[in-house]
Amino acid sequence: MDSFWNEYPEIKEELYRIIRIMKENVRCSQKTIETALLNLIDSGGKLIRPAFVLLSGKFGRYDSEKLCRLGAVIEMIHMATLIHDDIVDDAGLRRGNITIQSKYGKDYAVFMGDFLFARCFNLLSDDICIANIRNVSKVVSRICTGEIEQFSSRYSFNISVKNYLKRIAAKTAALFSLSCYIGGTESGCDETLSKQLAKVGYNIGMAFQIIDDILDYIGDQNTVKKPVGSDLRQGIFTLPLIYALQMDNKELLRIMSEKDYSDDNVLKIIEIVKELNCIGKAKATAKKYTNRAFIHISKLPDNNSKSIFMDIAEKLLKREY
């Protein structure tokens, strides 16, 4: 497992349990599927979403077994979207490992992702209320609209900050928010508290995605485990570039009007974005969401999870991978 949770052995132990549940739930007589998905589970990831389910559950009647199953569902949904996302991005690497689409082909990857979605809803039906099955399916459809929106706005120079934020809310923050909400409601927290938890998740999720997009500009390839400028090469314009485009920098517009996203041009664009201080501007926006998260966390009832949420929100803002 990723070292992210090393300081929180209690959470880490539960996350190991979640990994076991995920592994049990990808068992299949079709061995190609099983092997591919077991490998994906083993490849790590920070498991932030399932950890948020657990942390939120602590504000109610904490039922470890149930919450671990729900955490597994949320992480499996995330994994399924990653598998399909890698098809769209034609990605070769994910978490430093070769992607399913690259190893087995896009054809396998399509149905492997579907299989994982199906297993999520199967596991979900074990012990969740109907309302939350509806919430999960709503978030899955929002992730899809976010992904399609991102894909259809590729290479578009006039994408606004508002559109960008709407897109990342759908493709990322919605699932963070749901993780907290489900952890709360399914532990018997009332609607007000669960919605408060959802706001914590939403704002941390927004900051998380903005930082992710910043790391595509400034990340160390060995730490981030994917080449710098990956988004740019695919025509996905994220916050740092959107800010830069608003500045009418002639050199930037000239290079971008070439519509040639070769290594050389990508590096030039990244340089200009840095020079225009748009990394700093994007970081400030991420910080704004983290601050909002802090405010929502501070309103939660006092318990151990509260300080962990604070720590994690801070840690995710400052992360380098």
Place this chain on the structure above:
Amino acid sequence: MDSFWNEYPEIKEELYRIIRIMKENVRCSQKTIETALLNLIDSGGKLIRPAFVLLSGKFGRYDSEKLCRLGAVIEMIHMATLIHDDIVDDAGLRRGNITIQSKYGKDYAVFMGDFLFARCFNLLSDDICIANIRNVSKVVSRICTGEIEQFSSRYSFNISVKNYLKRIAAKTAALFSLSCYIGGTESGCDETLSKQLAKVGYNIGMAFQIIDDILDYIGDQNTVKKPVGSDLRQGIFTLPLIYALQMDNKELLRIMSEKDYSDDNVLKIIEIVKELNCIGKAKATAKKYTNRAFIHISKLPDNNSKSIFMDIAEKLLKREY
């Protein structure tokens, strides 16, 4: 709508209602998704699976509104698998219309299929028992294993009849079976009757897929609305060819050992399969499943649906598209 249900105006009227429900449930602020899915719904299809939900519901307390919603869910699942199936097959046409993957690209098609799956589970959570949510998700994962099994056994000369039957049970018959089962249980039929209905669906589904595979050999391109030999060209070996391969025909083995599935060779293979009477043999197998369906139908309590099930089983066996 397809003319398939013209003789059954009562069913046809309900199917129009199902189409309306499907259309309501693909509404989305992301207009590319909405337009693509509305077009797919309008492109027709026989709507056999939702009709089976309705017919089975007649054996219990028939609640038209609820059954139409469930029928819409089943058809939307079917449509989602078609969208993803067309990605794998690289199909240009479906029901005589250009496919989503061909019109919008594979990238869009991946998330459009996911979106549809998500909307299915959303609609499903409106009024179904938890056990049936589990059943639906199990069938979706079975369809995926069937599709992956089919894909991974491409170009394999030693695929057995048993493997073929297992594959089509997963990718096709399971959803037919579920349609009947859900129509029954969700109308208050007891488990014995619902399982009897499931057997009717399963056997009609098996015959349906075998006939589908036969039509790839003998179908009229204008009626079937896809070119003859499509499966063969993709290395998907179905029952007629599997029977032929078992006959050790030297000419067939010679052509196939070339591994060249050009138009010329495909037509030669089809000719040999016909000459060896393997179309007839495959038809006999389809007939065997239809007969089994007849036996199970005859055991159902007497009502109007019973004779319609008999008619439809016969009609699907004799269909030419």
